[in-house]
Amino acid sequence: MASPQASTCPFFLRILIYFLGALSSFAIGVTTVYPPFNAVPPTNSSQVKAWLKEIDLSGAPILKLNHGLPPTCPPARRIDPKACYWTCQSCAADDVVICPDRNVWGLTFDDGPTNVTSDLLDFLRQQKLKATFFLIGSNVVQYPHIAKAEVEQGHHIASHTWSHHALTTLTNEEIVAEMKWTERAIEDATGYRVKYMRPPYGDIDSRVRFVLKKLGYVVVDWSGDTFDTQDWRILAKQKTPSQIIATFKQSINTYLNNNVAHRKGFISLDHDLTAHTIEVAKSVIPYGRAHNLTIQSVAKCLHDAMPYAAINGVSVDDSPHPAPGSLGLNAGARSNTCTNSSRNWVAADKAVAHMAAVSSASALRSHVQGQHFLGALLPWRWRLSVEDGDMQLARNILRWLMVLEAVAWWGVVLGMYFVANMASF
Numbered sequence: 001m002a003s004p005q006a007s008t009c010p011f012f013l014r015i016l017i018y019f020l021g022a023l024s025s026f027a028i029g030v031t032t033v034y035p036p037f038n039a040v041p042p043t044n045s046s047q048v049k050a051w052l053k054e055i056d057l058s059g060a061p062i063l064k065l066n067h068g069l070p071p072t073c074p075p076a077r078r079i080d081p082k083a084c085y086w087t088c089q090s091c092a093a094d095d096v097v098i099c100p101d102r103n104v105w106g107l108t109f110d111d112g113p114t115n116v117t118s119d120l121l122d123f124l125r126q127q128k129l130k131a132t133f134f135l136i137g138s139n140v141v142q143y144p145h146i147a148k149a150e151v152e153q154g155h156h157i158a159s160h161t162w163s164h165h166a167l168t169t170l171t172n173e174e175i176v177a178e179m180k181w182t183e184r185a186i187e188d189a190t191g192y193r194v195k196y197m198r199p200p201y202g203d204i205d206s207r208v209r210f211v212l213k214k215l216g217y218v219v220v221d222w223s224g225d226t227f228d229t230q231d232w233r234i235l236a237k238q239k240t241p242s243q244i245i246a247t248f249k250q251s252i253n254t255y256l257n258n259n260v261a262h263r264k265g266f267i268s269l270d271h272d273l274t275a276h277t278i279e280v281a282k283s284v285i286p287y288g289r290a291h292n293l294t295i296q297s298v299a300k301c302l303h304d305a306m307p308y309a310a311i312n313g314v315s316v317d318d319s320p321h322p323a324p325g326s327l328g329l330n331a332g333a334r335s336n337t338c339t340n341s342s343r344n345w346v347a348a349d350k351a352v353a354h355m356a357a358v359s360s361a362s363a364l365r366s367h368v369q370g371q372h373f374l375g376a377l378l379p380w381r382w383r384l385s386v387e388d389g390d391m392q393l394a395r396n397i398l399r400w401l402m403v404l405e406a407v408a409w410w411g412v413v414l415g416m417y418f419v420a421n422m423a424s425f
């Protein structure tokens with residue numbers, strides 16, 4: 001039998017060390033390294049260099065970079081005929097610009113997540129509608145819980161770049177950095193790797209398209225000026241919400257008066273930017289429903305059963321997205337195309353298998369990046385944005401701190417063991 005006096009000092013010392021170790025892990029565990037917000041990410045960081053190594057950009061069309069934010073159209077004679085520039089030549093190539101089925105409205109919101117997105121989500125939940133959200137990577141890092149809520153509520157999320165710069169003004173490498181950092185941010189926040197994207201301002205030409213396709217993206221524009229709500233003009237104080245609403249309702253009327261036989265569906269452009277742009281959505285959506293339009297996400301209207309990219313070889317179907325702690329197995333969580341209960345259960349099984357796969361992939365990445373599970377215990381996120389060249393160094397430091405943290409936790413376990421032993425004396 002050991003002497004209690006002999007073990008008292010090491011015991012308290014050990015507890016103190018364990019306590020300090022656990023405390024430091026709280027600070028370390030919530031650190032994430034992303035490039036600075038709302039700026040084009042540097043292309044000479046080790047991370048972007050690694051991404052660039054994975055793709056071959058050698059065949060990219062050589063076109064002059066445009067200037068401006070967004071660029072204005074030069075005279076037609078000065079635009080390269082092979083540019084296939086959507087904004088200035090109305091050339092969409094194989095970008096998605098419509099929904100294929102008649103009377104289907106592909107509902108999309110750009111530029112979120114923001115502090116008004118939750119209000120829009122509440123409205124869409126009441127309406128039992130799903131939309132596609134084109135997310136800005138910098139915003140996702142600032143509102144990760146809203147991006148997560150979007151997928152958990154069955155919406156479709158996609159990329160709208162990291163910093164919302166016009167892509168025809170950026171180099172091929174900068175486009176890769178914009179897309180990959182956004183992809184990373186969304187995957188960290190939600191566990192999903194996005195497959196669809198929308199170029200900011202609809203600014204896309206054949207060079208930009210080439211790079212996006214090399215990255216595996218499906219490009220979605222919208223169905224021309226008619227279905228651009230132009231809700232951004234409210235922010236610019238060029239129009240009032242009621243003017244915007246009236247114009248868009250007129251667009252719906254014109255659409256419904258077109259020849260039924262040749263009518264395809266359309267894709268609209270809205271923004272979840274301010275209370276005013278949400279007000280527009282809250283008015284025009286019920287109007288569309290009252291006129292028997294079927295409102296869906298873009299992936300749904302395209303009948304795409306795999307709206308996300310595969311992660312580590314695991315594909316993602318259009319099954320419902322269960323909320324944490326629930327499997328989301330009710331029929332209401334799925335679109336109205338699946339009414340057979342046995343099909344719901346098959347879909348649910350696939351969803352559970354998928355969630356397990358993506359969460360393990362996400363957990364692995366989160367661990368490497370330093371978003372440790374302890375971060376969930378804290379009411380805030382301590383984010384470290386380091387400049388370009390320091391990123392790899394920061395990651396290496398984080399990895400070592402993770403090892404220290406693991407050692408500290410094992411220390412806590414051993415400490416409890418000693419406490420239990422002491423108590424028995």
Ligand SMILES: [Zn+2]
Pocket residue numbers: 110111160164200201
């Ligand atoms: Zn935008």
